[in-house]
Amino acid sequence: VTAALPIRIGELSSAQFRRRLQxxxxxxxxxxxxxxxxAKVRGFDEPLRQLYRGYPLLEPGQAFSCHLALRNVWRLxxxxxxxxxxxxxxxxxxxxxxxxxxxxxxEWSLNLVIALRxxxxxxxxxxxxxxxxxxxxxxxxxxxxxxxxxxALAQRGWxxxxxxxxxxxxxxxxxxxxPRPMPLKNESIQxxxxxxxxxxxxxxxPKTRKGTVAHVRPSDDSVCRQQELAPVRxxxxxxxxxxxxxxxxxVPRAEGFMRLATNAFNYEVLGAAGFTTVRDVVESSxxxxxxxxxxxxxxxELTALADGDDG
Amino acid sequence: xxxxxxLGATSIRRIxxxxxxxxxxxxxxxxxxxxxxLRLLRRARLLGRLAWQLRxxxxxxxxxxxxxxxxxxxxxxAESRARSAxxxxxxxxxxxxxxxxxxxxxxxxxxYVLAGMPNAGGRSFADVDLxxxxxxxxxxxxxxxxxxWADKKLTPYDDLYYRRWAHELPPLTHVERDVEVDLHxxxxxxxxxxKPSSPxxxxxxxxxxxxxxxVLAPADMVLHSIVHLFHGGEMDDALRELVDIDDxxxxxxxxxxxxxxxxxxxxxxxxxxxxxxxxLRYSSRLLGTPVPATLLAASLVAAPATPLLRVMDWLVPRAxxxxxxxxxxxxxxxxxxxxxxRSHWVKMPPLMLARHLGYKLYVRLGSAQPDAM
Numbered sequence: 001v002t003a004a005l006p007i008r009i010g011e012l013s014s015a016q017f018r019r020r021l022q023x024x025x026x027x028x029x030x031x032x033x034x035x036x037x038x039a040k041v042r043g044f045d046e047p048l049r050q051l052y053r054g055y056p057l058l059e060p061g062q063a064f065s066c067h068l069a070l071r072n073v074w075r076l077x078x079x080x081x082x083x084x085x086x087x088x089x090x091x092x093x094x095x096x097x098x099x100x101x102x103x104x105x106x107e108w109s110l111n112l113v114i115a116l117r118x119x120x121x122x123x124x125x126x127x128x129x130x131x132x133x134x135x136x137x138x139x140x141x142x143x144x145x146x147x148x149x150x151x152a153l154a155q156r157g158w159x160x161x162x163x164x165x166x167x168x169x170x171x172x173x174x175x176x177x178x179p180r181p182m183p184l185k186n187e188s189i190q191x192x193x194x195x196x197x198x199x200x201x202x203x204x205x206p207k208t209r210k211g212t213v214a215h216v217r218p219s220d221d222s223v224c225r226q227q228e229l230a231p232v233r234x235x236x237x238x239x240x241x242x243x244x245x246x247x248x249x250x251v252p253r254a255e256g257f258m259r260l261a262t263n264a265f266n267y268e269v270l271g272a273a274g275f276t277t278v279r280d281v282v283e284s285s286x287x288x289x290x291x292x293x294x295x296x297x298x299x300x301e302l303t304a305l306a307d308g309d310d311g
Numbered sequence: 312x313x314x315x316x317x318l319g320a321t322s323i324r325r326i327x328x329x330x331x332x333x334x335x336x337x338x339x340x341x342x343x344x345x346x347x348x349l350r351l352l353r354r355a356r357l358l359g360r361l362a363w364q365l366r367x368x369x370x371x372x373x374x375x376x377x378x379x380x381x382x383x384x385x386x387x388x389a390e391s392r393a394r395s396a397x398x399x400x401x402x403x404x405x406x407x408x409x410x411x412x413x414x415x416x417x418x419x420x421x422x423y424v425l426a427g428m429p430n431a432g433g434r435s436f437a438d439v440d441l442x443x444x445x446x447x448x449x450x451x452x453x454x455x456x457x458x459x460w461a462d463k464k465l466t467p468y469d470d471l472y473y474r475r476w477a478h479e480l481p482p483l484t485h486v487e488r489d490v491e492v493d494l495h496x497x498x499x500x501x502x503x504x505x506k507p508s509s510p511x512x513x514x515x516x517x518x519x520x521x522x523x524x525x526v527l528a529p530a531d532m533v534l535h536s537i538v539h540l541f542h543g544g545e546m547d548d549a550l551r552e553l554v555d556i557d558d559x560x561x562x563x564x565x566x567x568x569x570x571x572x573x574x575x576x577x578x579x580x581x582x583x584x585x586x587x588x589x590x591l592r593y594s595s596r597l598l599g600t601p602v603p604a605t606l607l608a609a610s611l612v613a614a615p616a617t618p619l620l621r622v623m624d625w626l627v628p629r630a631x632x633x634x635x636x637x638x639x640x641x642x643x644x645x646x647x648x649x650x651x652x653r654s655h656w657v658k659m660p661p662l663m664l665a666r667h668l669g670y671k672l673y674v675r676l677g678s679a680q681p682d683a684m
Contacts, residue, residue: 034377063346063378067636089350090636119391120383269391 010053017049020060025067027058031178031226032065032167033118034058035110039070041084044102047202051103051181051215054223066113070106072099088113097208104205104213107183111164114178115265121176122277123265124166128175129158131306134233135175137166137285139263145240148188151216152295155196156303160222161230165265170273173284174229179222181215189214195295234305235260235287238298247291248301256287320640324597324632327351331554332599334364338373347635349381354633355550356435358382359389363433389433396421399439399490404523406458407451415524416442416516418495418535419555422526425519430558435551438482438491442527444513445496452480452494460485460492468670476502476659498535499542503658507538507581529563529570530577537590538583542654546647549631556590557598564601571603575610584613593627626650 009028012020020026025036036058039045058064069087073096074080083096086109093112097105115123126139127150136158140146147163154160161177168175181202184192189212192199202215235256260278261267267274286309292298330337330348340348352358362382365371371379400421407413417425420436443451460483465473473481478497484490497509515528527535536559539545540552563570578587588610594600595607614620629646655664 032376032380061343063342063349063375065377065381067350069637089353090634090639091354118380118384119387120380266387269387271391271394 006056008053009049009055009057012049012057014046014049018045021045021048024060027060027062027064028052029056029058029226030110030180031162032121032176033114033178034062034064036060036064036067037069037106038067039102039106041070041072041102042082042099044070044084044106047103048106051202051217054218054220066117068106068109068113070102101205101208103202103215104183104208107181107215110180114165118167119266119269120169121167122170122267122270122274124168124260125164125263125265126166127163128161128166128177128230129153130161130175130230131158131303133230134306134309135161135230136234136236136302136306137175137232138236138238139166139260140238141263144238145188146238147182148184148192148240148295149238149298151182151184151192151199152195152299153302154182154216154219154222155192155199156299158303158306159225159230160218168277168281170270170277171280172277173280174231176229177222177226179218179226181217183210183213183215185213186211191295192216232281232285233309234302235282235285236290236302237288238290238292240293241291242293244291244293246294246297246301247289248305249289251287251289253282253287256285257282259287320629320632320634320643323351323635324628327355327550327632328598330361331357334361335368335370337361337365338370342375345378349378350636351633353381353385354636356548357551357554358385359433359435360554361433362386363389367432385435386433389435392436393420393424393431393434395488395490396436396439397424399485399488399492400425400524402485402488403439403441403455403492406455406460407523410447410450410454413447413451414442414444414513414516416513417524417526418442418498418532419539422532425522425524426526428562430555430562438493440493440495442495442498442509442512445509448480448494448496452483455483455492455494459487472667476500476663498538500658502660502663503542505582505585505657507534507583511581529559529567530574531581533559533563533574533590534578534581534583534587537586541586541589542658546630546651549650550633553594553598553631556594557600560594560600560602571606575606578610578613584610585615588613589623589627593631597628597631 017026021037021039025038028035028037067089070084073083073085075083075096082099084099084102084105085092085096086094086105088109124137124139126137127146128135128137129150138146138149150160150163160179161175162179163182164180165178166175167178189204200217202217205213237259257278260282264274267278290298326344326348330352337345337348349358352361362371362385365382366386371382374382407415418440420431420434421439423431423434462481462483465481470481473479478500479493479495482491482493484492498507498512499505512527512531515531516525517528518525526532533556536552536555540549540556578584591602591607591610595602615623626646626649629643630650634640634643655667659667
């Protein structure tokens with residue numbers, strides 16, 4: 001007996017997709033999370049369907065990791081208009097935002113739910129990619145160009161695990177993939193379009209609280225292999241700085257440890273298990289600092305590292 | 312919305328009660344019901360408790376991965392909060408080391424953890440609640456302020472509310488940490504019509520082995536939980552508080568000789584007969600607590616007039632149980648609002664209540680606050 005291949009979101013027609021989204025809920029498997037989403041929001045369905053078309057479809061009636069709901073509401077403040085309200089399991093965790101931003105709101109809100117709830121994992125604030133069967137983590141604070149570098153590597157033969165979450169089961173050193181659309185911000189959008197002219201982007205969403213945002217669709221390969229873990233090998237702490245010459249050098253593991261531990265979403269929550277997991281990750285990998293301004297150079301440097309590291 | 316499950320309030324109550332009473336039956340539930348159970352218990356902040364029970368029975372790893380992960384996550388969070396609270400207690404003991412004569416009585420979650428009680432497992436809690444003799448409160452507060460604790464910026468009204476009328480000081484938090492420390496001198500507002508005597512609580516408080524802290528005597532611990540539920544006005548936590556009451560009653564019935572016999576006299580001595588009546592009534596009715604029939608009968612002397620009791624019997628179950636996350640009920644909201652107003656009515660004189668609710672409404676209209684997650 002062979003297991004049936006999962007049905008992909010993209011196999012639903014527009015009408016079937018919308019019926020689920022507005023009715024019993026659209027079940028999507030995203031890495032280790034089973035998400036049930038309902039949405040009645042103008043202009044939201046089609047971009048969502050395109051970005052998520054490669055993901056396995058889940059039938060309603062199972063136990064889900066979370067139930068998310070988006071709907072339109074009319075509000076007078078801060079300015080009269082149509083807003084989108086996000087709820088997770090019936091609770092509204094943040095302010096309503098302008099309706100045109102619904103797709104970005106969905107992505108941020110799912111991040112929020114993962115970060116606040118999923119303490120079954122050590123959650124590093126890190127992009128993670130895989131090459132030659134080994135994982136590269138790019139732990140960095142928001143605004144350091146992590147997502148852009150991650151999207152660029154994913155365009156050059158690296159498998160995307162995540163642009164935001166380095167997920168590890170406590171006591172292990174292999175990352176769990178949670179591939180998602182990658183939100184490029186402001187200038188990064190043009191930079192990426194120049195870097196990879198064929199890149200598939202979702203709609204351009206202006207005036208969000210992080211500026212203009214557009215999401216890169218993750219490759220079919222990264223989504224198809226989202227249950228395939230990758231053992232950690234390289235920890236690279238990236239910093240994009242305008243005009244900077246490329247600088248890339250290995251640093252002692254102790255430094256890697258400090259940078260990694262202080263960059264996790266829930267290091268303190270996991271207590272001793274958080275410590276031992278970060279320690280094991282650092283001991284199983286090499287730590288590097290990367291400063292760059294030119295995306296091509298950074299991508300080549302990291303790819304050369306991956307292809308030349310026989311350790 | 313979960314497929315095929317559109318459930319009324321009664322079914323929701325049944326699902327929650329079954330999960331609380333027989334957590335080990337969870338793995339056998341149909342998937343859609345399992346899903347709803349998890350959502351309801353999360354809403355009631357009881358998911359960590361369920362996870363703790365399942366882990367203890369070796370059933371956590373046998374759940375479907377998505378279920379096991381949710382439970383593990385809730386448990387990790389609850390355990391980290393407990394760890395933070397224990398560390399805060401350690402730091403408080405350090406900060407107050409030269410006030411060795413001052414009684415420090417732990418209440419609620421911290422007491423359960425430090426006393427090693429079984430209901431502490433996976434229990435979610437936020438604050439450190441300490442009961443200190445009123446005369447010594449200024450000294451304790453001053454000491455903590457010298458050693459790094461501070462209050463959040465309060466409005467003049469809120470500061471006045473705490474200092475003149477409340478049974479606790481404005482919450483203090485250490486600048487380097489985020490655990491709130493509530494220093495109480497009583498278990499009910501000064502302005503409440505009932506007047507439980509704090510000196511009685513201190514007299515009966517029990518020392519813990521190798522600890523700077525004491526905990527309330529068993530009956531007092533239950534009565535405090537009951538007062539917290541029926542006078543506290545924190546409706547989001549109401550079911551968890553009733554679960555606390557049920558847990559404590561079951562634990563003490565099994566471990567404290569003469570617990571039931573001493574319970575009602577203690578409620579009388581503390582001027583808490585009415586809340587005690589409600590606590591026993593709803594804990595036994597809604598969660599099946601095995602309260603002796605004689606005690607239930609005796610407690611009826613403290614029941615309110617029949618029409619009011621009918622109203623409470625209608626309100627309490629509706630307000631206490633979590634609502635279907637996809638189909639919130641207006642009735643439940645209404646019941647919660649009425650019980651919220653009631654909790655204020657019993658702790659403030661009418662004029663003060665009008666002013667207080669008026670002020671709260673004014674503040675609320677001024678800023679659209681999102682819910683807590």
